[in-house]
Amino acid sequence: MAAEIIDQANELVEQNISQAIQRMRIDRNGISAEQCSECGEDIPAQRRAAVPGCQTCAECQGIIELKRRRRGM
Ligand SMILES: [Zn+2]
Numbered sequence: 373m374a375a376e377i378i379d380q381a382n383e384l385v386e387q388n389i390s391q392a393i394q395r396m397r398i399d400r401n402g403i404s405a406e407q408c409s410e411c412g413e414d415i416p417a418q419r420r421a422a423v424p425g426c427q428t429c430a431e432c433q434g435i436i437e438l439k440r441r442r443r444g445m
């Protein structure tokens with residue numbers, strides 16, 4: 373009986389891990405914009421690789437985050 377419970381628990385853990393990996397894969401495949409949606413400048417390949425799914429260059433991202441913070445205050 374105990375062994376059965378452990379088997380079921382292991383199965384659940386494995387399911388959770390594979391689901392988490394799948395979610396990570398989806399995020400990693402997030403389409404990064406080649407050009408900034410704010411200023412139209414090319415987004416460096418390094419940034420696109422580091423921030424999957426990014427839509428803006430680092431400079432505009434900083435401005436957006438600043439505006440968000442101001443709005444929050
Ligand atoms: Zn920009």
